[in-house]
Amino acid sequence: MKAGQAGRPTAATPPGILYVVATPIGNLEDITLRAIRILREVGLIAAEDTRHTRKLLSHLDIHTPLVSYYKDREAERAGLILQRLRGGVDVALVSDAGTPAISDPGAVLVGRAHQEGIRVVPVPGASALTAVVSASGMADPHLLFLGFLPAQKKERCRLLKEVAQRQEMLVFYETPRRIRACLADCMAVLGDRPAFLARELTKLHEESMRLPLSAIAEALGKREAIKGEFVVVLAGAAPPAPRPEEAGLVELLRWYRQEGQLSLKDVVRQLTRDLGLPRTEVYREALRVWQEAMAE
Ligand code: SAM
Numbered sequence: 001m002k003a004g005q006a007g008r009p010t011a012a013t014p015p016g017i018l019y020v021v022a023t024p025i026g027n028l029e030d031i032t033l034r035a036i037r038i039l040r041e042v043g044l045i046a047a048e049d050t051r052h053t054r055k056l057l058s059h060l061d062i063h064t065p066l067v068s069y070y071k072d073r074e075a076e077r078a079g080l081i082l083q084r085l086r087g088g089v090d091v092a093l094v095s096d097a098g099t100p101a102i103s104d105p106g107a108v109l110v111g112r113a114h115q116e117g118i119r120v121v122p123v124p125g126a127s128a129l130t131a132v133v134s135a136s137g138m139a140d141p142h143l144l145f146l147g148f149l150p151a152q153k154k155e156r157c158r159l160l161k162e163v164a165q166r167q168e169m170l171v172f173y174e175t176p177r178r179i180r181a182c183l184a185d186c187m188a189v190l191g192d193r194p195a196f197l198a199r200e201l202t203k204l205h206e207e208s209m210r211l212p213l214s215a216i217a218e219a220l221g222k223r224e225a226i227k228g229e230f231v232v233v234l235a236g237a238a239p240p241a242p243r244p245e246e247a248g249l250v251e252l253l254r255w256y257r258q259e260g261q262l263s264l265k266d267v268v269r270q271l272t273r274d275l276g277l278p279r280t281e282v283y284r285e286a287l288r289v290w291q292e293a294m295a296e
Contacts, residue, residue, distance in 0.1 A: 015088060015116075018085055018109070018113045022127060023126070030126045040060075045057075045064050046077070048105055128201060142236075146172040167239055173230070174231070179220060193212070197230065268283050
């Protein structure tokens with residue numbers, strides 16, 4: 001018997017559990033064994049688009065009833081679903097692809113379930129966010145996830161200006177229709193930076209580029225048609241240069257080495273002038289710092 005389908009609730013009926021279930025972002029093999037079991041066992045599945053989820057369920061031979069839970073009617077639908085949870089029915093929340101509530105509907109229902117003391121259990125799996133960060137080779141302990149950037153240029157540039165000095169890596173979702181304009185705005189506001197762009201992850205036409213932002217924008221600019229789903233990762237802003245009057249020689253050398261804009265020779269020339277130290281001393285220390293970095 002399915003969880004929560006044991007008949008009419010009594011005063012003693014404990015509330016159901018709300019499972020937040022990740023589904024594939026393209027490749028159906030990415031569904032987890034646990035997700036399949038939960039989707040089969042719950043009494044109800046709340047889906048962003050029932051037609052879309054029905055296809056996945058029929059592929060898995062699952063016949064659990066579905067109810068729609070979509071963005072424009074989140075509040076109203078959450079009320080109905082909470083009623084079922086209160087009555088003891090276990091519910092699985094899914095979105096069209098990936099993890100619910102990550103740039104997808106779900107947060108309203110999950111938030112209200114918490115308020116009511118209903119147990120919320122994540123059933124993790126695919127997400128374009130974690131897939132792209134893990135494959136970027138740029139993973140940083142700190143990242144700033146921006147969801148979708150605003151559709152209007154003015155708002156988009158305003159947001160980009162707000163985050164321009166943030167040192168965390170930036171990650172955002174983008175549609176094929178806006179990707180070119182969006183990359184052009186990123187170049188104009190954030191400047192050229194190391195970047196990673198992924199398209200159609202886990203699907204037949206999966207593609208990724210790990211290049212400077214300018215090169216990615218140029219490559220997409222040359223295409224006649226742009227199709228598919230995109231995720232973009234950009235390196236964060238470089239940390240501000242230490243102030244010469246406060247920082248030691250080695251600290252400054254390490255900063256210049258990490259920043260990678262100047263050659264060893266140019267750094268030595270600049271620091272000899274800025275710090276008023278003998279050139280041989282600066283050169284000796286610079287060699288040590290460059291060698292140290294190469295050994296890392
Ligand atoms: N909740 C989903 C998740 O966890 O991945 C994201 C939903 S959001 C509405 C959809 C956006 O995610 C797409 O426009 C695209 O930017 C990104 N996305 C989803 N699937 C993708 C894929 N297979 N490859 C690249 N990006 C994808």
